Amino acid sequence: SQTIHQWPATLVQPVGSPLSLECTVEGTSNPNLYWYRQAAGRGLQLLFYSVGIGQISSEVPQNLSASRPQDRQFILSSKKLLLSDSGFYLCAWGREGFTEAFFGQGTRLTVV
Amino acid sequence: AQSVTQPDIHITVSEGASLELRCNYSYGATPYLFWYVQSPGQGLQLLLKYFSGDTLVQGIKGFEAEFKRSQSSFNLRKPSVHWSDAAEYFCAVGATAAGNKLTFGGGTRVLVKP
Numbered sequence: 001s002q003t004i005h006q007w008p009a010t011l012v013q014p015v016g017s018p019l020s021l022e023c024t025v026e027g028t029s030n031p032n033l034y035w036y037r038q039a040a041g042r043g044l045q046l047l048f049y050s051v052g053i054g055q056i057s058s059e060v061p062q063n064l065s066a067s068r069p070q071d072r073q074f075i076l077s078s079k080k081l082l083l084s085d086s087g088f089y090l091c092a093w094g095r096e097g098f099t100e101a102f103f104g105q106g107t108r109l110t111v112v
Numbered sequence: 113a114q115s116v117t118q119p120d121i122h123i124t125v126s127e128g129a130s131l132e133l134r135c136n137y138s139y140g141a142t143p144y145l146f147w148y149v150q151s152p153g154q155g156l157q158l159l160l161k162y163f164s165g166d167t168l169v170q171g172i173k174g175f176e177a178e179f180k181r182s183q184s185s186f187n188l189r190k191p192s193v194h195w196s197d198a199a200e201y202f203c204a205v206g207a208t209a210a211g212n213k214l215t216f217g218g219g220t221r222v223l224v225k226p
Contacts, residue, residue, distance in 0.1 A: 034214075036216075042219075043217060049213055094212055098212060106153070
């Protein structure tokens with residue numbers, strides 16, 4: 001069966017510090033991968049998606065970036081965090097050719 | 113581009129009562145539609161999905177949803193709510209073009225009164 005791992009679960013970072021959130025998927029190959037952000041009291045905003053290694057599409061211009069160094073690994077990064085980057089970050093995967101997505105447990109990021 | 117509207121931000125329902133959550137979508141072709149549930153501090157769990165065929169779909173935890181093309185709606189229902197159904201519910205529409213992306217509505221938070 002397929003599983004998705006996302007870490008860390010909770011992170012508190014000072015303004016201006018770098019960020020690296022990691023997500024890995026097991027039990028499948030060539031998945032579509034997604035990073036969503038959920039701000040407090042708001043819905044989910046798609047940040048990045050990837051249909052293959054090294055293929056990243058950005059949905060919202062901001063100071064975040066994503067990379068896919070391996071088939072089942074998806075990384076969300078920032079060189080310098082802003083207060084507005086605080087939120088709940090969710091990684092998700094989907095099967096090639098399908099839109100159904102399966103979510104990780106999320107990372108609560110607080111920028112102070 | 114696709115979009116999803118969930119008109120109700122909060123709904124309070126008594127335990128044992130029925131529940132209906134509204135979802136309206138905008139998409140140029142036949143949509144793929146989903147309902148997800150999120151408990152506080154957790155990821156999203158898929159409740160049910162509609163791709164094609166029977167417009168009434170059954171999901172987990174006793175939920176069902178009905179696709180109505182004429183109304184561009186995909187409302188979620190449960191006949192009798194349990195206290196454990198208190199959570200936030202998200203409707204989403206998917207597109208196979210451009211990376212099979214899901215677009216989510218703003219969510220509806222359900223509170224269950226004893």
